[in-house]
Amino acid sequence: MGEPMLQVRDLHAYYGKSHILQGVTFDVGEGEIVSLLGRNGVGRSTTIKAIMGDVPPSGSIRFKGREIVGLKPHQVARLGLGYVPENRDIFPGLTVRQNLLLGQKSTRHKGRWSVEDLFEVFPRLKERADTPGGVLSGGEQQMLTICRTLMGDPDLIMIDEPTEGLSPMMVELVGKLLAEIAERGVSILLVEQKLTIALRISHRLYVMGHGHIVFEGTPAALNADAAVRKEWLEV
Numbered sequence: 001m002g003e004p005m006l007q008v009r010d011l012h013a014y015y016g017k018s019h020i021l022q023g024v025t026f027d028v029g030e031g032e033i034v035s036l037l038g039r040n041g042v043g044r045s046t047t048i049k050a051i052m053g054d055v056p057p058s059g060s061i062r063f064k065g066r067e068i069v070g071l072k073p074h075q076v077a078r079l080g081l082g083y084v085p086e087n088r089d090i091f092p093g094l095t096v097r098q099n100l101l102l103g104q105k106s107t108r109h110k111g112r113w114s115v116e117d118l119f120e121v122f123p124r125l126k127e128r129a130d131t132p133g134g135v136l137s138g139g140e141q142q143m144l145t146i147c148r149t150l151m152g153d154p155d156l157i158m159i160d161e162p163t164e165g166l167s168p169m170m171v172e173l174v175g176k177l178l179a180e181i182a183e184r185g186v187s188i189l190l191v192e193q194k195l196t197i198a199l200r201i202s203h204r205l206y207v208m209g210h211g212h213i214v215f216e217g218t219p220a221a222l223n224a225d226a227a228v229r230k231e232w233l234e235v
Helices: 044-052 073-078 096-102 115-121 123-127 138-150 168-183 195-201 219-224 226-233
Strands: 006-015 018-028 033-037 057-063 081-084 156-160 187-191 204-209 212-217
Touching: 006 044, 018 033, 018 044, 018 057, 018 187, 018 212, 033 044, 033 168, 033 195, 044 057, 044 073, 044 081, 044 156, 044 187, 073 081, 081 138, 096 115, 096 138, 115 123, 123 138, 138 156, 138 168, 168 187, 168 195, 195 219, 204 219, 204 226, 212 219, 212 226, 219 226
Parallel strands: 033 187, 033 204, 081 156, 156 187
Antiparallel strands: 006 018, 006 057, 204 212
């Protein structure tokens, strides 16, 4: 096991005067699905935004061995870090296929995903290839957002609350997609509220409470730790 693909050490971030992240430390290995769990407002989304450079971080963030603190979001993305924000960022007037093609970083470089690949993994998007993004259901838009990010061929993809507001059946499909992505060697950092999907697909989990990590371990270890779940996760 070489150095992890993403190493976050003693990460701090502020919104105005509020000290949101207070020394967050975690790793994501190659082809690993890691979930960041916790209640709303503990700093999970801020952690991803700080890694992307959307929120100015202090501390150390190493991606593929390189320090990225201080880089701009587009520079971070160019290094191979994909980010799927919570707000399902698609172009409603463009078709599914056009949305996917816009995600390509370069037409010269052949990434590990083509539109056809994604249609194979996601027959539902294929059926809707020529449909405008704006008329898709919330779950389909979520899949399209993830797939569009994959078209940029990231080595690691960070996904913020992908199953928020989705039907149980769509949650299943998104879970399947994430497992498939990891199998192709792409690492995933998942910010998730739903314990069930995180426990099922993650290799490791971190739980956040008040701006720092309060638990790290396998799904089985979290499942066995009722005290941590009760204090930091259950509503």
